[in-house]
Amino acid sequence: MKNFHYHMPVDLFFGQGQLQQLAPQMKRFGNRVLLVYGGGSIKRNGIYQQIMDIFAQEQISFWELSGVEPNPRLETVVRGVELCREHQIELVLAVGGGSSIDCAKVVAGSVQYDGSPWDIVLDSSLAQDVLPIGVVLTLSATGSEMDPMAVITNTQLNLKYGVGHPDFIPKFSILDPTFTYSVPASQTAAGTADMMSHTFENYFTLQDGAFISNRLAEAVLQTCIQYAPIALREPDNYEARANLMWASSLAINGLLKYGKDCPWSVHAMEHALSAYYDVTHGVGLAILTPAWMEYILDDTTAQMFADYGYHVWQLERSLDTMSAAKAAINKTREFFASLGIPMSLRQLGIPEDMLETMAKSAPKGGNTINGVKPLHWQDVLNIYKMAY
Amino acid sequence: MKNFHYHMPVDLFFGQGQLQQLAPQMKRFGNRVLLVYGGGSIKRNGIYQQIMDIFAQEQISFWELSGVEPNPRLETVVRGVELCREHQIELVLAVGGGSSIDCAKVVAGSVQYDGSPWDIVLDSSLAQDVLPIGVVLTLSATGSEMDPMAVITNTQLNLKYGVGHPDFIPKFSILDPTFTYSVPASQTAAGTADMMSHTFENYFTLQDGAFISNRLAEAVLQTCIQYAPIALREPDNYEARANLMWASSLAINGLLKYGKDCPWSVHAMEHALSAYYDVTHGVGLAILTPAWMEYILDDTTAQMFADYGYHVWQLERSLDTMSAAKAAINKTREFFASLGIPMSLRQLGIPEDMLETMAKSAPKGGNTINGVKPLHWQDVLNIYKMAY
Numbered sequence: 054m055k056n057f058h059y060h061m062p063v064d065l066f067f068g069q070g071q072l073q074q075l076a077p078q079m080k081r082f083g084n085r086v087l088l089v090y091g092g093g094s095i096k097r098n099g100i101y102q103q104i105m106d107i108f109a110q111e112q113i114s115f116w117e118l119s120g121v122e123p124n125p126r127l128e129t130v131v132r133g134v135e136l137c138r139e140h141q142i143e144l145v146l147a148v149g150g151g152s153s154i155d156c157a158k159v160v161a162g163s164v165q166y167d168g169s170p171w172d173i174v175l176d177s178s179l180a181q182d183v184l185p186i187g188v189v190l191t192l193s194a195t196g197s198e199m200d201p202m203a204v205i206t207n208t209q210l211n212l213k214y215g216v217g218h219p220d221f222i223p224k225f226s227i228l229d230p231t232f233t234y235s236v237p238a239s240q241t242a243a244g245t246a247d248m249m250s251h252t253f254e255n256y257f258t259l260q261d262g263a264f265i266s267n268r269l270a271e272a273v274l275q276t277c278i279q280y281a282p283i284a285l286r287e288p289d290n291y292e293a294r295a296n297l298m299w300a301s302s303l304a305i306n307g308l309l310k311y312g313k314d315c316p317w318s319v320h321a322m323e324h325a326l327s328a329y330y331d332v333t334h335g336v337g338l339a340i341l342t343p344a345w346m347e348y349i350l351d352d353t354t355a356q357m358f359a360d361y362g363y364h365v366w367q368l369e370r371s372l373d374t375m376s377a378a379k380a381a382i383n384k385t386r387e388f389f390a391s392l393g394i395p396m397s398l399r400q401l402g403i404p405e406d407m408l409e410t411m412a413k414s415a416p417k418g419g420n421t422i423n424g425v426k427p428l429h430w431q432d433v434l435n436i437y438k439m440a441y
Numbered sequence: 442m443k444n445f446h447y448h449m450p451v452d453l454f455f456g457q458g459q460l461q462q463l464a465p466q467m468k469r470f471g472n473r474v475l476l477v478y479g480g481g482s483i484k485r486n487g488i489y490q491q492i493m494d495i496f497a498q499e500q501i502s503f504w505e506l507s508g509v510e511p512n513p514r515l516e517t518v519v520r521g522v523e524l525c526r527e528h529q530i531e532l533v534l535a536v537g538g539g540s541s542i543d544c545a546k547v548v549a550g551s552v553q554y555d556g557s558p559w560d561i562v563l564d565s566s567l568a569q570d571v572l573p574i575g576v577v578l579t580l581s582a583t584g585s586e587m588d589p590m591a592v593i594t595n596t597q598l599n600l601k602y603g604v605g606h607p608d609f610i611p612k613f614s615i616l617d618p619t620f621t622y623s624v625p626a627s628q629t630a631a632g633t634a635d636m637m638s639h640t641f642e643n644y645f646t647l648q649d650g651a652f653i654s655n656r657l658a659e660a661v662l663q664t665c666i667q668y669a670p671i672a673l674r675e676p677d678n679y680e681a682r683a684n685l686m687w688a689s690s691l692a693i694n695g696l697l698k699y700g701k702d703c704p705w706s707v708h709a710m711e712h713a714l715s716a717y718y719d720v721t722h723g724v725g726l727a728i729l730t731p732a733w734m735e736y737i738l739d740d741t742t743a744q745m746f747a748d749y750g751y752h753v754w755q756l757e758r759s760l761d762t763m764s765a766a767k768a769a770i771n772k773t774r775e776f777f778a779s780l781g782i783p784m785s786l787r788q789l790g791i792p793e794d795m796l797e798t799m800a801k802s803a804p805k806g807g808n809t810i811n812g813v814k815p816l817h818w819q820d821v822l823n824i825y826k827m828a829y
Contacts, residue, residue, distance in 0.1 A: 054618075054683035056456025061449065067699065068444025199447075230442075262680040264667060265687055268660030276653040292650040295442035299653055299700065308696070311455065312687065 083143025151195025318424025471531025539583025706812030
């Protein structure tokens, strides 16, 4: 078990009706707010109006950064930074899923920095005096409501990079599962794939002795497998939406990686796709994950995948290790397919002759993704081809 | 799934060598320290000297509150409060297990209160301006290093009560598994029973829909079952000590109760024993837990215990519900016995004619313990008799 530092100071309010916490939480930081949201789903489902009512009642002054893209773009961050400076913003409030939250984080971190926010994406130590960040979550997926990470896309450079900073942890997050009732089936499925992928990235490591963290990861995976199908059948099933929402936070808030070295593999490969083709992140992950599993399956990794099969998919212990590993990988692919996710890169409209370009851009700042098995760009290309 | 508030702002440093964090963490709060510890095991195993060296090097002024009892007593708290006032203490640093930490918490909370610290045990809202609390953990058991709770014994009134306050969460906790290598077998066993009991108290509830929290609880239980026997056989097995140490924190830091109503039952029954006879807390819990399970086992609770058996003890699914429940209870008793814990109240030297007196004092401030099944004092007496 590796050494670690636990530090997760967010105040998180979970459950139906918790929007009542918004006013007292905002007032801890001021009453000049930048409201960050996406394409307008919060207007259709009524959450925007509820927040307007609270702003009016509490005499909150606010400015809007709307239209944040599913893969939030640098130019949107720049627009938010300008709004913060112009209006002396005291709190950046994201209402939405990971895109809005990630955008809010990098906005909050860039206000006191003179250069481009892209510099901060490349080197988070440049972020000083990060503005307080608040969250009202409307999509269970990225876990950004309870972690220090953000992912930003630079369309000019065709790069999608993650960045972490301790002050990117939201000061408060409000998680009301009923706010996800109106999430469409395709996004519910993609969000589940995203949180399962976060769990996989933490879970699949070799011999680090962090038994407890691996069992916790299996708890999160079992929760996704149990409730995603229910949420698809019954979008307003509270128990399903609630379990998925909390799973999305636990998958990435650190819990599953304590005591482990987790060199994520699949996210880097997916980010290269999204940077070029605006792929839905969770869909890209669902397609790549089983291909990656198959690609790295050998005698050194078979036990790891077999254990996953025994513990998560309740495979018979009588199955030998390699057979169990293969069965677990197949179960994974079948599960994602059962959620209605298109399971090949071809179906996403990505041209085959672009695979090599994307594969070369996947390793961030080097030639190799340092995963369970190191992946050179040719390995990435092979995995892309298997997933095509 | 019930609503909840997550708030766990401790800075926790886990792993071998993390004592290097002590100096920078202390300096966040000042350099006048009350050092709180127990019967002197930290002098025998060298941890005391390591801390003395750090104090000398960093020019920390310190005063000692030593000899904290295994069930920490009100009069020791009073002594600590006086030291804090006399020497303008800025940080209360507990070095030890739950006893020292709990004592440190109530000391820290009572310095600014004019009356008896017992008032604060009865009503934590009386605690104002709680002094910062730091922890160096040397025993995996109570989880006090990562929770807002403390338990104090009033020997004059024969009462042992728990008390919680948000500012009783330590500002920092240092968890080095090697610091538990010298913990004797009996305390390793009792500590494991304590953390398993915390997990049980959170886990055994009826129909709250918190699927994910129950799966997480099973992860903690599996960890205890996996590693306690190894730690007994090989006291300096790092992997075993590390997994147990982190399990002790996760069992009670809130993770396992989010989304649930957890009306603890067995702790109240055990506290009544400890208040009269200074029973080792974990031993009392290990004895009472299987008896309590058997006492409340009926058609309404059988599924709950059966699920525990299927998921934690890998009982065959072909077993019917009631048989699985009974088998799971037996497995629990056998496991505690296998750790060398004396499994009857008689063996602890408690006189049978005192059971009724203790049973009447078990429900705190009322006639009933509001557990999975409400327990009137006669029920408590029945359970004591089953465990005798």
